[in-house]
Amino acid sequence: MDIALLAHDQFPERAKTAVGVLRYGDDTVRAVLDRSHAGDRVRDHVPNVQNAQIVANMDEAPPVDALVIGIAPIGGGFDDSWRPDVRTALERGCDVIAGLHTFLTDDEEFSALADEHDCALRDLRQSPGDLTVAEGAAGGVDAEVVLTVGTDCSSGKMTASYELRDAARERGIDAAVVPTGQTGVLIEGWGIVVDRVIADFAAGAVERLVETAAKEHDLLIVEGQGALGHPAYSGVTTSLLHGARPDRLVLCHVAGRTAVNGYESTPLPSPPDYADLYERVTRPVSPAPVVAGMLNTRSLAGEAAADAVAAYADDLNCPATDPVRFDIDGDLLEAVV
Amino acid sequence: MDIALLAHDQFPERAKTAVGVLRYGDDTVRAVLDRSHAGDRVRDHVPNVQNAQIVANMDEAPPVDALVIGIAPIGGGFDDSWRPDVRTALERGCDVIAGLHTFLTDDEEFSALADEHDCALRDLRQSPGDLTVAEGAAGGVDAEVVLTVGTDCSSGKMTASYELRDAARERGIDAAVVPTGQTGVLIEGWGIVVDRVIADFAAGAVERLVETAAKEHDLLIVEGQGALGHPAYSGVTTSLLHGARPDRLVLCHVAGRTAVNGYESTPLPSPPDYADLYERVTRPVSPAPVVAGMLNTRSLAGEAAADAVAAYADDLNCPATDPVRFDIDGDLLEAVV
Structure with missing residues (x-):
């Protein structure tokens, strides 16, 4: 899968998920979105991982299958400054994947856009409904x-x-x-x-x-x-x-x-x-x-x-x-x- | 408030909530529901708490404002053998209060009965939606x-x-x-x-x-x-x-x-x-x-x-x-x- 990784203002030191995916993931990273490093390349900041361009926003990203939110602030909330990028991704027909405590699927605008453009919202923090206590x-x-x-x-x-x-x-x-x-x-x-x-x-x-x-x-x-x-x-x-x-x-x-x-x-x-x-x-x-x-x-x-x-x-x-x-x-x- | 406490087969040793309410609560307990001790009185089993009759089911309980589920099995599930008591309570217009992981409000039959008889389902384990991480x-x-x-x-x-x-x-x-x-x-x-x-x-x-x-x-x-x-x-x-x-x-x-x-x-x-x-x-x-x-x-x-x-x-x-x-x-x- 070809992906873009959103990591605004936090790449690479505070973008644990983005760096983890770059280093250990099987997906091909086509771009990292970080408005504070736009124009750089990934390896300008992190050696020994797959390389990719760093762009300012989703409008500038090449074609991808999915946009992955690659940062997780304390508390795990969705930062509204990311909204235009998610919107653009969905309008382009890309899936959007996030590991936030705030679920993408609970957002009315994103749900409507995903329906309209036939793409998926994936909340990695969604847990199974049938969990119970440990038994040893x-x-x-x-x-x-x-x-x-x-x-x-x-x-x-x-x-x-x-x-x-x-x-x-x-x-x-x-x-x-x-x-x-x-x-x-x-x-x-x-x-x-x-x-x-x-x-x-x-x-x-x-x-x-x-x-x-x-x-x-x-x-x-x-x-x-x-x-x-x-x-x-x-x-x-x-x-x-x-x-x-x-x-x-x-x-x-x-x-x-x-x-x-x-x-x-x-x-x-x-x-x-x-x-x-x-x-x-x-x-x-x-x-x-x-x-x-x-x-x-x-x-x-x-x-x-x-x-x-x-x-x-x-x-x-x-x-x-x-x-x-x-x-x-x-x-x-x-x-x- | 006058209440009945459901504690089937677990009163008193494994009915922590029921005993806690009997000992420290402000509500008046009119009956404990425990089919294995029906006919006894609370003080036959627990000294120094408010006394009440123990009955086999909700049909035999005197008038109360609410039925409280007074037991919480490992895993916090709802035991279906309690269903007739909850049903009877709601049909009598009593609120039902529980501290289970399985929410009463998610049960279609109970929700419909509560609507019909104008009484409330209270899930004590329901947590506020705006919690976040500790800051010290x-x-x-x-x-x-x-x-x-x-x-x-x-x-x-x-x-x-x-x-x-x-x-x-x-x-x-x-x-x-x-x-x-x-x-x-x-x-x-x-x-x-x-x-x-x-x-x-x-x-x-x-x-x-x-x-x-x-x-x-x-x-x-x-x-x-x-x-x-x-x-x-x-x-x-x-x-x-x-x-x-x-x-x-x-x-x-x-x-x-x-x-x-x-x-x-x-x-x-x-x-x-x-x-x-x-x-x-x-x-x-x-x-x-x-x-x-x-x-x-x-x-x-x-x-x-x-x-x-x-x-x-x-x-x-x-x-x-x-x-x-x-x-x-x-x-x-x-x-x-």
Whole structure:
């Protein structure tokens, strides 16, 4: 499928979904919509992903099958400044795909336009109607279950999940990512956006995903969400910890980050303290050690990045890497699988 | 208001809502519907609450203003064996109130009957449409915030909250319970059933409740939900811990319980280990010590109960009581307020 990715004013640092799709998706990205970088190319900002032009709006985008909203503001609302682009896309007969809490299908103008132009609105955060509470079934699946966890939101859990999957596949292991967020669901074409689920059923949703994926694959990398000490999203994180019943955890951290992103008065515990906290909370339901660390070193120069990874491995007392910048070596993979 | 409480086959041990309303509600309970105890009286089963007849079905209930569903099965579904009672209530012109995940208002037969007989269906688990993520505002309120937490579901958190409120009020403190579950919302006439909220917004819902109550009262006792090591509900518990930003925690436990209710293969951590876990998870966002213990000793004889409370206080290294069986003394209240 050919797509355009909307990421106004937030590409690339705060456009997690857009960058995830560029890096791991099967779709061909024909354009990124970002009015603050119009005229640039994607690789001017993000190396090692598929390249595309950056345009100011949908009028300037080449023909595509779908427009994907590639950003998700805190609270997950629809920003009305995106309305002309969505309108243009629908008028051109493109589907529009979003992972927002505010559903496109609830918007009267968009629904009418989609009907008129015979195209579809897809809300990735729409969850199944038959979810219920977790029963503990993920503990009995016939697959190894690894959960990526983080010291914060946007700490590289999805990236780590995909890089681990690819490294495992290179060794011949039948590995799959279990998608729990809008980007993963978009890339994989299935999954549940767990943060959208009724709180009582969040662990149950994760359990269902693990049971489903375990029928097809030997190693499941469950994409983590939020962080255990996050002021807003810790509930979702805990539901993942207890719903997935992981065998092992991988801790993701952004080098140099010392406070919760967007909640600057809330300091982050150190990575080893955080690893300890994850293990303690996991233990009563299903013990899982932190076996590897993933460090996002984008803010550091080459040598400083290698040093930071080495220090992170020392702190956690397990193998670590920056999975985008460096390799996932045999030791790390061995610890995870 | 005069009400009937539906609690078929589960009164009193598994009818938490019914017992809560009998003990702490302002409504007059005219009958409890429980086909397995028809002919008994409420006080044959629960001492020290308002008395009422137990009847087999709604046909046998005296005139009331409303029928309240007083039980909430795991998963919160509507049991079709209750349908004739709800039908009869509506045909008699009574409102029907429920705290289930399955909404009465989504049932076509009930909606039609309510229209026809000019009575109302109230779904307590229906949440406001404008919720969003927590911003940390509960940390700045002008009230002391105490959160009841538990070693399991149904461990006495709501009961402890009301008994603490009453003890504080007797000392002249302007205390209020912040209702976060269906029973609390029913009793207080306001609140949000947090486990029903979109997972991403659960902490935000709690924050809003605390901000609202803090405008009216000096001491807030936030009714806790679930347990931090619960296989299904731990996400809701964590959202309460971080959304409410409590100053102090009160740990509730059922004497002798060693496994999670309904998940018997999952052992409970000991109460002191559990207290430590709650403090560790709370700390990154807003530190709060466990300052008191509440022990449900219903299964124990008199002297054994007193011994169990003393041992529980020793284990937790803070004052403890069984708030239904014994007093909340000055030391305990001092620690909490």
